[in-house]
Amino acid sequence: MGESAIEVVIVPYAADNYAYLARRESAREAVVVDAGEAAPVLAAVDSFGLELRAVLSTHHHGDHVGGNAELRRAIPSLRVYGAAETPARVPGLTDPLPPDGRFEVASMQFVALAVPGHTRSGLAFAGHGWVFTGDTLFGAGCGRLFEGTAAELHGSLRRMVESFPSTTRAAFGHEYTMQNLRFAARMEPGNLAIAARAARVAKLRAEGRPSTPSTLAEELATNPFLRTKSPELRARLGRGEDDADADVFGELRALKDRS
Ligand SMILES: [Zn+2]
Incomplete structure (x- = not known):
């Protein structure tokens, strides 16, 4: 994976x-991660004088892909990258990606880490x-279990943090961090x-x-869903050191759903 810098506009x-609009430093070509709406993306592209080459869709929920079709109408050459596993669910998909598939677009190299849950x-x-x-990892939290098991989502979060250096920037799909930190502080x-x-x-x-x-x-320091080994968190849940991480994670997710 290239280590050269990219610039990201939120x-x-x-x-x-x-x-997120991402481009190589000073380049005009850009991609957008998760175009839930077309208008704000096009406005940002215009205001920074960029040329939008591609949409990278993390998952099929409407608030993440709702702008894909309109963006393709506005920019006929636009590529749309998304999961090959469920191609019909990503509007405008042109480049289906296998799990952990690598690709290059706008002079940037990405891996599409498979993160079910x-x-x-x-x-x-x-x-x-x-x-x-996307909606897998949030600031101090994680997404809800809509289609997967607690063990799957736990595995996806672990892969995400273990596959990359700890200095890697995590850019997430929703502003839930403050609420999540309140839950984290209770745990x-x-x-x-x-x-x-x-x-x-x-x-x-x-x-x-x-x-x-x-x-x-x-x-890793503050997100309870990545801290299933914490003795304090386990004690809070009435769990001991012998309980499996995925079970602690599942109980934490269920508790958060009810909070
Ligand atoms: Zn979602």
Whole structure:
């Protein structure tokens, strides 16, 4: 995977969604990760003077692919990358990707990490020191289990953090970080990294700024769904050290769903 730098523009849309425009430094050619709506993406492309080459779709939920068809009408040469496993679910798909498939677009190299759990065929796009996580990993949280098992989503999160250096930036699909940190603090009241991150995120949000991206290191330190080995978290759930990580994860996910 190339280590050369890319520039990423965060494009907020709808209530709490984020799309991401990525390009090689100073290049005009760009791609967008998750075009849930076309208009905000096109406006950002125009304001930065970019040429949009491709959409990378992490998964088929409407708030992530809702703008694909309109973008293809606006830009006939546009490529749309998404999971080959469920091609009919990604509108405008031109480049179906196998699990963990590698591809090059706009002079950038990405791997489409297969991350089942939130959806069956979910992908995370990683390259150039970034991982675009869709609804699999959130700031201090993770997606809901719509199509997969707790063990699958747990495995996907572990793969994501173990496949890349901890300095990798994690760019997630929704602004849920503050709510997630409140849940995280309840699970590990003694974790000072959670309190410190909550203070940083509260300040960002008060200034109207996004909490994305984080880093994988930051997630490993504060995200309860990556901290199933924490004795404090296990004690909170009435779990001992012999319980499997995936079981602790599943209970945590169920508890968060009810919170
Ligand atoms: Zn989703």
